[in-house]
Amino acid sequence: MFLKNAWYVACTPDEIAGKPLGRMICGERMVFYRAADGAVAALEDFCPHRGAPLSLGSVRDGQLVCGYHGLTMGANGKCVSMPCQRVGGIPSVRVFPAVERYGFIWVWPGDAALADPAKIHHLEWAHNPAWAYGGGLYHIACDYRLMIDNLMDLTHETYVHASSIGQPEIEEAPPATKVDGDTVTTSRFMHNIVPPPFWAAALRGNGLADDVPCDRWQICHFTPPSHVMIEVGVAHAGKGGYEADARDKASSIVVDFITPESETSIWYFWGMARNFAVHDTALTDTIRTGQGKIFAEDLGMLEAQQRNLLTWPERPLLKLNIDAGGVQSRRVIERLIEKERQAADAGVPA
Structure with missing residues:
Protein backbone atom coordinates (compact mmCIF):
# COMPACT_ATOMS: atom_id res chain seq x y z
CA MET A 1 0.00 0.00 0.00
CA LYS A 119 18.15 10.38 1.35
CA ILE A 120 15.96 13.30 2.44
CA HIS A 121 15.37 15.43 -0.66
CA HIS A 122 17.32 18.68 -0.74
CA LEU A 123 14.96 21.67 -0.38
CA GLU A 124 16.78 24.80 -1.51
CA TRP A 125 13.90 27.10 -0.58
CA ALA A 126 13.88 25.85 3.01
CA HIS A 127 17.26 27.30 4.01
CA ASN A 128 18.01 29.95 1.38
CA PRO A 129 17.15 33.48 2.62
CA ALA A 130 16.22 34.41 -0.95
CA TRP A 131 13.01 32.43 -0.43
CA ALA A 132 9.97 32.86 1.83
CA TYR A 133 7.66 30.03 2.88
CA GLY A 134 4.24 29.72 4.44
CA GLY A 135 2.12 26.62 4.82
CA GLY A 136 -0.17 24.46 6.91
CA LEU A 137 -1.49 20.97 7.61
CA TYR A 138 -4.72 19.20 6.71
CA HIS A 139 -5.93 15.78 7.78
CA ILE A 140 -7.81 14.32 4.81
CA ALA A 141 -9.83 11.09 4.69
CA CYS A 142 -8.55 9.75 1.37
CA ASP A 143 -6.04 7.33 -0.10
CA TYR A 144 -2.71 9.16 -0.45
CA ARG A 145 -2.56 8.20 -4.11
CA LEU A 146 -5.73 10.19 -4.80
CA MET A 147 -3.93 13.32 -3.62
CA ILE A 148 -0.98 12.51 -5.87
CA ASP A 149 -3.41 12.11 -8.78
CA ASN A 150 -4.94 15.47 -7.90
CA LEU A 151 -1.61 17.30 -7.85
CA MET A 152 -0.18 15.68 -10.97
CA ASP A 153 -3.25 16.63 -13.03
CA LEU A 154 -4.17 20.27 -12.51
CA THR A 155 -6.99 20.22 -15.04
CA HIS A 156 -9.35 20.12 -12.06
CA GLU A 157 -8.42 23.72 -11.19
CA THR A 158 -10.82 24.96 -13.87
CA TYR A 159 -13.71 23.44 -11.94
CA VAL A 160 -12.74 22.91 -8.29
CA HIS A 161 -10.90 26.25 -7.97
CA ALA A 162 -12.85 28.38 -10.43
CA SER A 163 -12.83 31.45 -8.15
CA SER A 164 -9.10 31.52 -7.39
CA ILE A 165 -6.61 29.75 -9.68
CA GLY A 166 -8.87 28.07 -12.21
CA GLN A 167 -9.43 29.23 -15.77
CA PRO A 168 -10.57 27.58 -19.06
CA GLU A 169 -7.11 27.90 -20.62
CA ILE A 170 -5.82 25.19 -18.27
CA GLU A 171 -7.84 22.41 -19.86
CA GLU A 172 -7.18 23.87 -23.31
CA ALA A 173 -3.40 23.52 -22.88
CA PRO A 174 -2.34 19.86 -23.26
CA PRO A 175 0.04 18.56 -20.56
CA ALA A 176 3.29 16.73 -21.30
CA THR A 177 4.53 13.97 -18.98
CA LYS A 178 7.97 12.38 -18.74
CA VAL A 179 9.57 9.84 -16.39
CA ASP A 180 13.20 10.08 -15.33
CA GLY A 181 14.06 7.18 -13.03
CA ASP A 182 11.78 7.56 -10.01
CA THR A 183 10.80 11.16 -10.84
CA VAL A 184 7.67 11.97 -12.83
CA THR A 185 7.20 15.46 -14.31
CA THR A 186 4.05 16.85 -15.90
CA SER A 187 4.23 20.29 -17.55
CA ARG A 188 1.60 22.67 -18.88
CA PHE A 189 2.19 26.11 -20.43
CA MET A 190 -0.42 28.75 -21.25
CA HIS A 191 0.19 31.88 -23.31
CA ASN A 192 -1.53 35.26 -23.50
CA ILE A 193 -4.02 34.54 -20.76
CA VAL A 194 -5.71 36.77 -18.20
CA PRO A 195 -4.23 35.92 -14.77
CA PRO A 196 -6.84 34.39 -12.43
CA PRO A 197 -7.54 36.15 -9.07
CA PHE A 198 -4.84 34.36 -7.05
CA TRP A 199 -2.12 35.12 -9.59
CA ALA A 200 -3.33 38.68 -10.16
CA ALA A 201 -2.79 39.24 -6.44
CA ALA A 202 0.68 37.66 -6.68
CA LEU A 203 1.61 40.01 -9.50
CA ARG A 204 0.51 42.98 -7.41
CA GLY A 205 2.52 41.60 -4.50
CA ASN A 206 5.59 41.69 -6.72
CA GLY A 207 4.85 45.24 -7.83
CA LEU A 208 3.66 44.21 -11.31
CA ALA A 209 0.59 45.09 -13.31
CA ASP A 210 -2.18 42.54 -13.01
CA ASP A 211 -4.34 43.70 -15.91
CA VAL A 212 -2.12 42.77 -18.85
CA PRO A 213 -1.87 39.48 -20.83
CA CYS A 214 0.37 36.92 -19.18
CA ASP A 215 2.05 33.59 -19.79
CA ARG A 216 1.43 30.92 -17.14
CA TRP A 217 3.13 27.62 -16.30
CA GLN A 218 2.57 24.58 -14.11
CA ILE A 219 5.39 22.02 -13.77
CA CYS A 220 4.56 19.18 -11.38
CA HIS A 221 7.37 16.99 -10.02
CA PHE A 222 6.57 13.73 -8.20
CA THR A 223 9.30 11.99 -6.18
CA PRO A 224 8.93 8.95 -3.90
CA PRO A 225 7.57 8.14 -1.52
CA SER A 226 4.76 10.69 -1.99
CA HIS A 227 6.11 14.21 -2.47
CA VAL A 228 4.96 16.65 -5.16
CA MET A 229 6.65 19.98 -5.85
CA ILE A 230 4.93 22.21 -8.40
CA GLU A 231 6.67 25.11 -10.12
CA VAL A 232 3.96 27.67 -10.82
CA GLY A 233 3.84 31.26 -11.95
CA VAL A 234 2.82 33.96 -14.38
CA ALA A 235 4.90 36.44 -16.36
CA HIS A 236 3.91 39.40 -18.46
CA ALA A 237 3.38 38.07 -21.98
CA GLY A 238 6.32 38.35 -24.34
CA LYS A 239 8.89 38.48 -21.53
CA GLY A 240 10.00 34.87 -21.75
CA GLY A 241 7.35 33.02 -19.76
CA TYR A 242 8.95 30.50 -17.40
CA GLU A 243 12.39 31.87 -18.29
CA ALA A 244 11.36 35.53 -17.76
CA ASP A 245 13.43 37.82 -15.58
CA ALA A 246 12.29 37.99 -11.97
CA ARG A 247 11.28 41.62 -12.56
CA ASP A 248 8.60 40.49 -15.01
CA LYS A 249 7.01 37.53 -13.21
CA ALA A 250 5.59 36.11 -10.01
CA SER A 251 6.69 32.52 -9.51
CA SER A 252 6.57 30.04 -6.66
CA ILE A 253 6.88 26.41 -5.70
CA VAL A 254 3.77 24.72 -4.35
CA VAL A 255 5.00 22.34 -1.65
CA ASP A 256 3.10 19.09 -1.09
CA PHE A 257 4.25 16.48 1.42
CA ILE A 258 1.66 13.72 1.47
CA THR A 259 2.13 11.41 4.45
CA PRO A 260 -0.13 8.33 4.58
CA GLU A 261 -1.85 7.76 7.90
CA SER A 262 -3.83 4.70 6.86
CA GLU A 263 -5.10 3.21 3.62
CA THR A 264 -7.83 5.86 3.51
CA SER A 265 -6.39 8.89 5.31
CA ILE A 266 -3.41 11.23 5.04
CA TRP A 267 -1.53 14.03 6.75
CA TYR A 268 -1.18 16.69 4.09
CA PHE A 269 1.57 19.26 4.67
CA TRP A 270 1.00 22.03 2.14
CA GLY A 271 2.66 25.35 1.48
CA MET A 272 4.13 27.77 -0.99
CA ALA A 273 7.74 28.93 -1.32
CA ARG A 274 8.35 32.11 -3.31
CA ASN A 275 11.42 34.08 -4.32
CA PHE A 276 9.86 37.54 -4.63
CA ALA A 277 8.99 40.06 -1.90
CA VAL A 278 10.46 37.59 0.59
CA HIS A 279 10.47 40.05 3.50
CA ASP A 280 6.80 40.95 3.09
CA THR A 281 5.29 38.94 5.96
CA ALA A 282 1.83 40.32 5.24
CA LEU A 283 2.05 38.91 1.72
CA THR A 284 3.16 35.55 3.16
CA ASP A 285 0.09 35.52 5.40
CA THR A 286 -2.18 36.51 2.51
CA ILE A 287 -0.82 33.74 0.28
CA ARG A 288 -1.06 31.19 3.09
CA THR A 289 -4.69 32.11 3.72
CA GLY A 290 -5.56 31.99 0.03
CA GLN A 291 -3.77 28.72 -0.51
CA GLY A 292 -5.41 27.21 2.55
CA LYS A 293 -8.83 27.95 1.08
CA ILE A 294 -7.82 26.43 -2.24
CA PHE A 295 -6.64 23.20 -0.63
CA ALA A 296 -9.78 23.06 1.51
CA GLU A 297 -11.70 22.80 -1.76
CA ASP A 298 -9.52 19.84 -2.73
CA LEU A 299 -10.17 18.28 0.67
CA GLY A 300 -13.92 18.25 0.14
CA MET A 301 -13.64 16.74 -3.34
CA LEU A 302 -11.08 14.08 -2.38
CA GLU A 303 -13.03 12.90 0.65
CA ALA A 304 -16.19 12.63 -1.46
CA GLN A 305 -14.22 10.73 -4.11
CA GLN A 306 -12.90 8.31 -1.47
CA ARG A 307 -16.41 7.65 -0.17
CA ASN A 308 -17.55 6.82 -3.69
CA LEU A 309 -14.63 4.47 -4.28
CA LEU A 310 -15.40 2.63 -1.05
CA THR A 311 -19.05 2.35 -2.06
CA TRP A 312 -18.24 1.02 -5.54
CA PRO A 313 -14.87 -0.77 -5.16
CA GLU A 314 -15.47 -2.87 -8.27
CA ARG A 315 -15.87 0.13 -10.59
CA PRO A 316 -12.80 0.69 -12.83
CA LEU A 317 -11.36 4.18 -13.17
CA LEU A 318 -10.56 5.61 -16.59
CA LYS A 319 -7.04 6.60 -17.61
CA LEU A 320 -7.12 9.60 -19.94
CA ASN A 321 -4.23 11.60 -21.36
CA ILE A 322 -4.60 14.18 -18.58
CA ASP A 323 -4.08 11.39 -16.01
CA ALA A 324 -0.60 10.47 -17.27
CA GLY A 325 1.25 12.17 -14.39
CA GLY A 326 -0.76 10.38 -11.72
CA VAL A 327 -0.68 7.05 -13.56
CA GLN A 328 3.10 7.16 -13.97
CA SER A 329 3.56 8.21 -10.33
CA ARG A 330 1.50 5.22 -9.21
CA ARG A 331 3.64 2.95 -11.36
CA VAL A 332 6.79 4.23 -9.67
CA ILE A 333 5.23 3.62 -6.25
CA GLU A 334 4.06 0.12 -7.20
CA ARG A 335 7.49 -0.79 -8.55
CA LEU A 336 9.28 0.39 -5.42
CA ILE A 337 6.80 -1.32 -3.09
CA GLU A 338 7.27 -4.58 -4.98
CA LYS A 339 11.04 -4.20 -4.77
CA GLU A 340 10.75 -3.60 -1.03
CA ARG A 341 8.48 -6.64 -0.63
CA GLN A 342 10.81 -8.92 -2.55
CA ALA A 343 13.78 -7.76 -0.48
CA ALA A 344 11.87 -8.41 2.74
CA ASP A 345 10.89 -11.91 1.56
CA ALA A 346 14.51 -12.63 0.68
CA GLY A 347 15.75 -11.24 3.99
CA VAL A 348 18.04 -8.67 2.35
CA PRO A 349 18.05 -4.85 2.56
CA ALA A 350 15.78 -3.12 0.03
Missing part, protein backbone atom coordinates in the same frame (compact mmCIF):
# COMPACT_ATOMS: atom_id res chain seq x y z
CA PHE A 2 2.83 2.40 0.84
CA LEU A 3 6.60 2.40 1.04
CA LYS A 4 8.00 1.87 4.53
CA ASN A 5 11.71 2.39 3.82
CA ALA A 6 11.41 6.08 3.07
CA TRP A 7 11.44 9.46 4.82
CA TYR A 8 8.04 11.06 5.44
CA VAL A 9 7.20 14.42 6.97
CA ALA A 10 5.73 13.54 10.37
CA CYS A 11 5.04 16.95 11.88
CA THR A 12 6.38 20.46 12.31
CA PRO A 13 8.54 21.52 15.28
CA ASP A 14 5.77 23.61 16.85
CA GLU A 15 3.63 20.49 17.20
CA ILE A 16 6.04 19.00 19.76
CA ALA A 17 6.78 22.20 21.66
CA GLY A 18 6.69 21.12 25.31
CA LYS A 19 4.45 18.09 24.87
CA PRO A 20 4.43 14.74 23.06
CA LEU A 21 2.52 14.28 19.81
CA GLY A 22 0.78 11.08 18.80
CA ARG A 23 0.45 10.43 15.09
CA MET A 24 -0.15 7.36 12.94
CA ILE A 25 2.07 7.17 9.84
CA CYS A 26 1.92 4.36 7.30
CA GLY A 27 -0.20 2.38 9.73
CA GLU A 28 2.34 2.74 12.56
CA ARG A 29 1.29 4.53 15.74
CA MET A 30 4.12 6.81 16.85
CA VAL A 31 4.80 9.39 19.52
CA PHE A 32 7.15 12.32 18.88
CA TYR A 33 8.86 14.52 21.48
CA ARG A 34 12.14 16.26 22.26
CA ALA A 35 14.74 14.38 24.25
CA ALA A 36 17.03 15.96 26.83
CA ASP A 37 19.58 17.01 24.21
CA GLY A 38 16.89 18.74 22.15
CA ALA A 39 16.91 16.11 19.42
CA VAL A 40 13.64 14.69 18.15
CA ALA A 41 12.69 11.23 19.38
CA ALA A 42 10.05 8.96 17.84
CA LEU A 43 8.83 5.87 19.67
CA GLU A 44 6.08 3.35 19.27
CA ASP A 45 3.02 4.94 20.90
CA PHE A 46 2.52 2.09 23.35
CA CYS A 47 3.31 1.92 27.04
CA PRO A 48 4.75 -1.55 27.80
CA HIS A 49 3.00 -1.55 31.18
CA ARG A 50 -0.71 -1.53 30.28
CA GLY A 51 -0.74 -0.46 26.64
CA ALA A 52 -1.80 3.16 27.11
CA PRO A 53 -0.71 5.62 24.40
CA LEU A 54 2.49 7.30 25.54
CA SER A 55 1.38 10.39 23.64
CA LEU A 56 -1.21 11.02 26.36
CA GLY A 57 1.61 11.55 28.84
CA SER A 58 4.13 14.34 29.29
CA VAL A 59 7.79 15.18 28.78
CA ARG A 60 9.90 15.61 31.92
CA ASP A 61 13.62 16.29 31.78
CA GLY A 62 13.68 15.10 28.18
CA GLN A 63 12.04 11.78 28.99
CA LEU A 64 8.57 10.55 28.12
CA VAL A 65 6.29 9.93 31.10
CA CYS A 66 3.22 7.77 30.57
CA GLY A 67 0.07 9.57 31.64
CA TYR A 68 -1.49 6.42 33.09
CA HIS A 69 0.89 5.11 35.79
CA GLY A 70 4.02 7.22 35.39
CA LEU A 71 6.28 4.77 33.59
CA THR A 72 9.15 6.81 32.11
CA MET A 73 10.72 6.01 28.75
CA GLY A 74 14.05 7.14 27.32
CA ALA A 75 14.64 8.15 23.71
CA ASN A 76 16.25 4.73 23.15
CA GLY A 77 12.89 3.03 23.77
CA LYS A 78 13.91 1.58 27.15
CA CYS A 79 12.11 2.12 30.42
CA VAL A 80 14.04 4.45 32.69
CA SER A 81 11.92 4.37 35.83
CA MET A 82 8.48 3.77 37.30
CA PRO A 83 7.21 4.71 40.77
CA CYS A 84 7.89 1.92 43.29
CA GLN A 85 8.84 -0.58 40.57
CA ARG A 86 11.95 -2.28 39.28
CA VAL A 87 12.21 -1.66 35.55
CA GLY A 88 14.96 -4.03 34.44
CA GLY A 89 12.53 -6.57 33.02
CA ILE A 90 10.17 -4.13 31.33
CA PRO A 91 10.39 -4.61 27.56
CA SER A 92 11.53 -1.84 25.25
CA VAL A 93 9.37 -0.24 22.59
CA ARG A 94 10.28 0.33 18.97
CA VAL A 95 12.31 3.40 18.07
CA PHE A 96 11.72 5.06 14.70
CA PRO A 97 14.54 7.06 13.08
CA ALA A 98 13.61 10.76 13.14
CA VAL A 99 15.39 13.82 11.80
CA GLU A 100 14.66 17.53 12.06
CA ARG A 101 15.49 19.26 8.79
CA TYR A 102 14.17 22.06 6.56
CA GLY A 103 11.61 23.15 9.14
CA PHE A 104 9.99 19.70 9.33
CA ILE A 105 10.37 16.54 11.39
CA TRP A 106 10.92 13.50 9.21
CA VAL A 107 10.39 9.87 10.19
CA TRP A 108 11.39 6.53 8.69
CA PRO A 109 8.68 3.91 9.40
CA GLY A 110 10.60 0.98 7.91
CA ASP A 111 13.85 -0.82 8.68
CA ALA A 112 15.87 1.49 10.93
CA ALA A 113 19.15 0.06 9.63
CA LEU A 114 18.37 1.57 6.20
CA ALA A 115 17.49 5.06 7.43
CA ASP A 116 20.06 7.37 5.86
CA PRO A 117 19.28 11.09 6.41
CA ALA A 118 21.15 11.85 3.18
